[in-house]
Amino acid sequence: MSDLYDVTIIGGGPAGLYSAFYSGLRNMKTKIIEYQPELGGKVLLYPEKLIWDVGGQPPILGEKFAKQIVEQGLTFDPCVCTNTKVDFIEKNQEDNFVISTHDGEQHISNSIIMANGGGIINPTRLDIEGSSKYENQNLHYTIPSLKPFYQQKVLISGGGDTAIDWAHELLGIAKEVIVIYRKDNFTAHEANVTKLMNHPDSTLLNNTTIQKLIGDRQSIKQVQLLNEQSNEMNVIDVDHVVVAHGYNQEDSFNLSTDLELERKDGYFYKGNSFGCTSQEGIFAAGDIIAYEGKVHLLVGAFQDAVNAVNSAKSYIDPNATHSAIVSSHNERFKEKNQEIIKDMLNI
Template sequence: MTVTDITVIGGGPAGLYAAFYSGVRQMSVRLIEAQEELGGKVRLYPEKMIWDVGGVPPARGSEFRKNLIQQGLTFDPEVHTGTTVTDIKRQENGQFEIITHDGRSFASKTVIIAAGSGIINPQRLTIDGAERFEISNLHYTVQSLETFRGKNVLISGGGNAAIDWANELDDIAGRVILSCRSEVMKGHESEVNKVMCSNVDCQFRTSIHRLIASEDGSRIAQVELLCGEDEYRTVDVDHVIVNHGYERELTFLNDSTIALEQTGHQRIAADADGRTSIDGLYAAGDVVDYSGKLNLLAGAFQDAANAVNAAKQFVDPEAGAKGMVSSHNEVFKKRNEEMKKQEAASK
């Protein structure tokens, strides 16, 4: 069994940056991610524009995620996707043993937990057979706004995501119906006001009752809405977007053999360098809690670098507390020369 210097649990922004920064600090690293794809929560907002990361031009979530992954894989970490961590143990020799859902076990000198808000999946419709439309016109995330151009779109939900998509699609779709179960929407005030003044047809006290398939059964052709207590209305649709929130699963924090100190609900207590109540085990990103913690991408990157630096000193107490800036770091020397050659060749 290969023993890595660091095992990072979670391949979101914090985990990917930790994998990159482990390479900067010349440590071997393994990255374990429960979902089939890397990128963490950024997977959930591929079409949203991200403006608030220093020095990075505004970018769609999909573009941002692509760059994050590219950077995270710079030093060829050992990556296991579709792999859920279920337990962390400490062996007698002081190393950690990380157990995954499929019974595998990985050894590591240190661990960085970057599990964010857990394994997140959209709350799906509880209507029998609804899943068969997920390959055609039932959506839980918006991958591309263009899909909806000129189409009849029904959005189900009354929170921020549903309201945001209704506002975004107002000028793009042919018709947007927003079906909201309660009498009020629970979004940001300005966005609620915007949707109420738009062309979006807001139908309060309604919910999806039945999906009516097209003749060949491949698509949803109509949606039957339950209105109030016992009235039904049928609407023609080209697409249905469901934003009913997310399910999250972060049970290994409580179930692990190692008892980690937590604050509140499934947040790991740590200092600003990511040091937890267990020596050699660090936390970074949205999963960590300390005074001044910033639950943003920028905060995740700082946490990751700090956690890697702390792990470096755990593995090698003689090592410097901080890494060299990249412009002075030997690990980039060869790559910088390659890039300079490419630039010169393209002139």
Template sequence: MEVYDVTIIGGGPAGLYSSFYSGLRAMNVQIIEAQPYLGGKLNLYSEKIVWDVGGIPPMPAGQFIQHLVNQAKTFQPTIRTGEKVNGIKKTVDGNFQLQTTTGKTYLTKTILLAMGNGTLDPSPTPFFTNKGEPLKNVQIAVTDFEALKQKRVFISGGGQSAIDWANTLAPIAKEVTLVYRREAFKAHESEIERVTSGPVRCMLQADLVDKKLTADGKIIEAITILNKETAEEEMILVDEVIVCHGFNQKNELFEQNDVGLEVFNEYYVETTPQTKTAISGVFSLGDAASYTGKVHLIAGAFHDAINAVNAAKLYIDPKADAIGTVSTYADKLKPKVATVWKQYATE
């Protein structure tokens, strides 16, 4: 069985950049991602604009994911999606054995925990089928902004995400109805003022009473709402439904391992600023990490990734350089320089 130098658990920004940097430091890498796709939480807002990554122009998160994935593949890592690591053991020769939900096992010299706060499963909602899957015109994360143009959009929720989508869709949708069961929205004051003073119809203290489905039971045609103040019911015709009820976070890895991994403050692994955990050879980075001065931004995830990869390199080879050379002088990238220049020459 192949023994990887580095196994990255999680395929979000921290994990993807770790893949690139591990290759730059001449280590063979595998990424194991529980979801069937890469990109992590960026997939929850793929149609929103990412502004705060240095040197990168503002772009939709979905496009940014593609840039991250392309970079992560620079040194041909092994990428496994749809597999969740649910067990870690230390072998007699000092390596780690990983068990996944598919029944497969892998061997690795080091582990980079880049799984954020675990897998995010949508909170239960009446807008799902009996199997817990969204109905055909129900979206948890908006992935096709254009498809909502001139549609009757119903948004359920009262937090920042719900209000953001209401404000974003108001100029392009035929109509937007925002329904929340509580007395007041919970978001930035300026955004609340914007949504309540614009064309969005806002309904507070409103509960879902019933939904009308198409004959095949796959699409919601109308939703009946109860106004808890007046006790009146109203049927609202809909084309698309966006559900912003939050997510349940799960991380089985903390419950099923024999090396002493423990969760800190509910969602994090306590680390040093160099991403080291209490377990030699295991490093935590990105939103999975907690240390004094930690920055929970994409830019902070990149910083963690560099520290984690450098620490993994030294763990494997104590005589290695503590940090890698700058990319402009990296031998492993020199064969690719001509290709990059050719791309720029054609632009």
């Protein structure tokens, strides 16, 4: 028989991790289930991006922020299951939630917090023969570090904000940046496209697609491009190829027939600002929940997490206080604070 948890959080991104931190603060037995092999969520896709919009936090690289939010989320030692996909959710005879996962395991919980963001996100792969053998070499679907691109010739395929943002990040680091897009006009923010067009180290090519990757067993050396308007073929030398063709969003929302969905730019659970969804006992936090006044920023994910945890606590214990004691008065931090102060003073 599986252990019974007070709350199981589905999703290990910022909303899920802060939910784990806050539920630990509220003395709840907590589990995190994450589909990806590591915690951190979508922030891991942009490790070199500077994040400016977290209150009280100076501009911070995505990689460092992800590390910090994971560390905070694990403060109270929740059980963590990575590489685990949730297949469906149902209730047992004891009125507990049974979460069935792809590996045949069942996870039992009094309550659930859905923090699965936009669902399971995987980058759209380049549909070119032989491309997969270069994925661990110089064919990239994200940019984990800017260092490998120093003084290199980089081809970026894609016309959206991600492609153009990466191009801007590489300016001044790469020797040359070439951005190609299959349509007439780039869909990224017009001002950013214009800046890139006017930069001496960048080239933008419309109506252009990758036809062939030319290289050896180690890396791509050249790329064959097709201008689909003029039908002209061209081969260029490259050091790196970055593909930004968007992400495949797996349908991971219909986990319980009683959860009500709505479709806007993506799928969302209908709910309210307290994290409640259409099914009693299942709460939500972060990008996955829709309600009037929703803030789609990291700071909004933190507030969602607090409200979802408080609602889950009240659901399993109606006599519980509405929220946790603030950290300056919370007994759970006394010992940790002493350890931190001793470390700071080198005692």
